[in-house]
Amino acid sequence: MNITAKQERSIIMEILTRMNVKMEHAEIVADVTVDANLKGFTSHGIGRFPQYIKGLKAGTIVPDAEIEIEKETPAMALINGNHIFGHVVTYNGMEIAIEKARNTGIGIVGIHDSNHFGVTGYYTDMAIMQDMIGLVVANTEPAVAPIGGKEPILGTNPIAIGIPSNKNYVSVDMATSASARGKLLEAVRKNQKIPENVALDAEGNPTTDPEEALKGSILPFGAYKGYALSFMIEILSGPLVRAAYGKAVTGTANPEEKCTKGDLIIVIDPSKFVDIEEFKGDVDDFVEEIKNSGENISIPGDMEVRNIKKSNKEGLPLDDKLYIQIKEISDEVSFDLESFLSS
Known part of the structure; x- marks a missing residue:
């Protein structure tokens, strides 16, 4: 239905x-x-x-706690989410980053002890609506094996970037793996196969069975490039923000385990560089140039x-x-x- x-x-x-x-x-x-x-x-x-x-x-999601700002400067903050809903923690983190960017030109917020926060692009949209550039990365439970390995160590580690414009919605929201883990879980629920070249089973063999893929590992997108990007995100949203990394990350897929992943939010105020209307006009001109280069061309x-x-x-x-x-x-x-x- x-x-x-x-x-x-x-x-x-x-x-x-x-x-x-x-x-x-x-x-x-x-x-x-x-x-x-x-x-x-x-x-x-x-x-x-x-x-x-x-x-x-x-009890891994606490309904009545509040976030705690552990460290803060005019341009950055480190947040302890105290295990409330990840959506709430990241929403508040983005609000803080936007305000800091408004005051200083850039706002950077790190988050630990949060939870799964849903779709990453929601938070970069918050920045767009304030005429800001937003970037959000996070690590997740191990799901991706390093290139040449069989054991999952990296997460699907999403990245979202949103850029303000007058005429277009300019946003990318993607996992650094060939598929988000949630798509595999959805395929299991719907009794569907997954595409080829997305995942390996526990023995390192290619599989289109989502259940076997969940026991094995998901491939990074674009081979080494996706692996390298995921590797960097693991550090930016792990050690940098006092969160877990690698095999120590738990709770994003199994809700009965305490969530130990981290998030990093970066907001840039373009008006501190150029006139905001000039910036958004240039973005729209670039989009038009891209779309006029062929037929049915899409932008992120x-x-x-x-x-x-x-x-x-x-x-x-x-x-x-x-x-x-x-x-x-x-x-x-x-x-x-x-x-x-x-x-």
Whole structure:
């Protein structure tokens, strides 16, 4: 079945608030989750929601804590998330980075002791909306073996970059692996195969079986280049921000383990370099130059724009197995999901 973005948001809000999650925290989790589904990142949308509920039940996600700023200068801050929802920690971290960039030209925020934060590009969008450039990287539980190895040591380690413009949505949001782990989990749930050249099984052999891939490793995108980028992100979002790295990273895939990953947020205020309208005009001129170089040429961000239009028209997918999972959660908190969706 398909549901509307409004319905998805309401379902998440109802369940979380009935589980004693603060309203303002529930709103952020719901907004980030719906944003992922609208943009077509279904592996990080409501399909991940049962994982968060498991984390709440296991105590690895703390519903009533607050973030703590451990170190701070005019341009940077180090945040202890105290294991509340990763969406809330990163949202607050981005707000802090934006304010610092507004004052100094750049804001850098490191985060540790957080949780899975959903789709990375949501947070760089926050910077775009303030006429800022945003960059967010994070490490995750080991899923990628180094080139030539069999044992997963690196995470899928996402990176998102967003750039303000007057006419275009300029944004890239991607894993440094050939596939996000969430897409493998989604393929398992839907009983689907994964594409070739995406993953290896535990013996190091190519596989299209997502369950075998989860036991083995995901390939880095672009071979050595993806591996090298993931390697650097592991350091920037691990040792630099007092978070775990390599095989010590836990909790992003298994919600019953304490999350030890880290995040790094960088925000740049272009107006400290050039007039902001001149900058955005130059960005739009560059986009036009790219698109005029051939037929049907897309820029980073066009796919998300197309998916948002399609999602708003057709609705957001809720497959049978996921519906059952959400209904079971709803029943536990006395929320009549069936009646809500039929009303």
